[in-house]
Amino acid sequence: MSKKNQWLRLSGIVNRPCQSLSTLFALLLFGTVLASCSEGRGKNKKNAELLEVPVFSLTPKDIKVPQTYVCDLQAIQFVEVRSKLEGFVENIYVDEGQEVRKGQALFQLSSAEYNELVNSATAKLMQAKAEEKAASLEVERLKVLVDKKIYSASELELAQSRKQMAESAILEAESMLKNAQVGLSYTTIRAPFDGIVDRIPYKTGSLVKSGDLLTNITDISEIFAYYRITENEYLEYMRGELDKNADTEQMNEQVRETLQGEQEEISLILSDGIEYPYKGRLETMEADFEQGTGSIALRVRFPNPDGLIKHGASGKVQMSNELHDVYLIPQKSTFEIQEYNYVYLVNEENKVNVRSFRPLMRHGLYYVAQDFNTNDKVVLEGIQLLKDEATVKPNPIGEEEVYRSLDLPL
Structure with missing residues (x-):
């Protein structure tokens, strides 16, 4: 007996043809029903496992970003007060941090030497003026004698030359006096404008040289x-x-x-x-x-x-x-790889796609971007659970909730 017939005999199909065929058809029908039920349960299970994600639609905004x-x-005025002369600091009339007025005396340097220069220049000026006066009288005297032909005209010309030399000596003496007076004035250092005195490095009795910093005045x-x-x-x-x-x-x-x-x-x-x-x-x-x-x-x-x-x-x-027609992307909706930022966009088939962008700047907890389209649907949060091309169940979120941390006209 063949193995096939032996198996049929053992299963009770042989010798009971009608009953065996009925049993076989029943088994086939039961298997088909089981397969259909299993497929239906698989589809329901797949639908039940779709991830629900919050999404919001992008709309362009006009914002002011600080x-x-x-x-x-x-300070609007800041001046270093320096000495123009060499000398000793005899007096300090102000203190550090004190407010001063324009022209107010700040420091007094030793002035005896410059007083003597002024006196000497004054004496020379007086001498030059006296010599000029004598020369003028001589010219007047010689004019009379020349007119009477007692002296020759050359004598008058010589007298006039001496008068001119005396006049030039007066100018030189006046210049020396002015220089001496200017030098004397430099021994008293005054405030160049209204302001506040800074640190004073040199104290009374200190020797300062020309160009040394005495203090700063700031307005x-x-x-x-x-x-x-x-x-x-x-x-x-x-x-x-x-x-x-x-x-x-x-x-x-x-x-x-x-x-x-x-x-x-x-x-x-x-x-x-x-x-x-x-x-x-x-x-x-x-x-x-x-x-x-x-x-x-x-x-x-x-x-x-x-x-x-x-x-x-x-x-x-x-x-x-002021930025016009920009899009605000919450930072929690993004992830970063190297120098690009990424978001998940949901398409019309409810599939998510990764989208890269480069933000213009950050504004609070948001990125400011331009390279998006109006009504693009962005996954708000839960991006760590997503994969590209995955099908999701979108849950729309209003703008008020998305941008509630910003004062925006919605």
């Missing part, structure tokens, strides 16, 4: 803040303010009008991170770009009525940069 630049703070009633911007930032700013089609002369005139006209007030952040209570205005900029850095310096004037800011302080100027 930009800060490190700046140097300088901090107002403060200059100098900061630098790149060439691209400069061009962006100026193109926003000027007519693109203006010729060079018109552009230069527009630059002056722009800098002198109505401008946005600029904030100052001091070194402790607190905003200065007074606002400043942009006044001017340098004429050339710095060769090493390719940047150009701008100057902002701030009032300083309380004297809070001192010369040489540091801080940051803060300006508002």
Whole structure:
């Protein structure tokens, strides 16, 4: 007996043809039903396992982004007070940190030598004037004698020459006297303008030489803040303010009008991170770009009525940069690889696709970007659970919730 017949006999199919065929068909039908049920359960299980992710639609925004630049703070006037003479410090009339007025005496250097120079120059001037007077009388006397033909005309010419020499001697003596008086005036050092006295390194009795620094005088009633911007930032700013089609002369005139006209007030952040209570205005900029850095310096004037800011302080100027038609991408929606940032976009088939972008800047907890399309759907969070081309179940999130940390007109 063959193995096939032996198997049929054992299974009870042989010798019971009708009953065996019915049983076989029943087994085949049961298998088909089981397969169909298994396939249905697989599809339901797959649908149940779709990841639900929050998504939001991108719309272009017009925003003002604060930009800060490190700046140097300088007094509107800062002068080094130096000695023009060599001498001893006889008196110091002010103290460090004292407010002084223009022309007020600050220091007195030894002046005996310069007093003697003034006296000597005065004596020489008096002598020159006396000689000039004598020469004038001689000329007048000789004129009479020449008219009477008692003396020849040559004698009168000689007398007139001596008078001219006496007059020139007076001029020389007056010049020497003025120089001596100027030298004497240098022994008293006075304030060049209203300001505050800085450190005084030399004390009474010290010997100072010509050019030695005695102190500094600073006027901090107002403060200059100098900061630098790149060439691209400069061009962006100026193109926003000027007519693109203006010729060079018109552009230069527009630059002056722009800098002198109505401008946005600029904030100052001091070194402790607190905003200065007074606002400043942009006044001017340098004429050339710095060769090493390719940047150009701008100057902002701030009032300083309380004297809070001192010369040489540091801080940051803060300006508002207006950006139009940009997209705000929450940082939690992104991941970074090397120099690119990435987000997941959801397409019409509810599949996610990785999209790279380069942000223009950061604004709070958001990236500012331009290379997107209106109504692009971005996965808000949970990106660590996603894979490219994965099918998801999107859960739309409103703009109010997405941008609630920003004061934006929605």
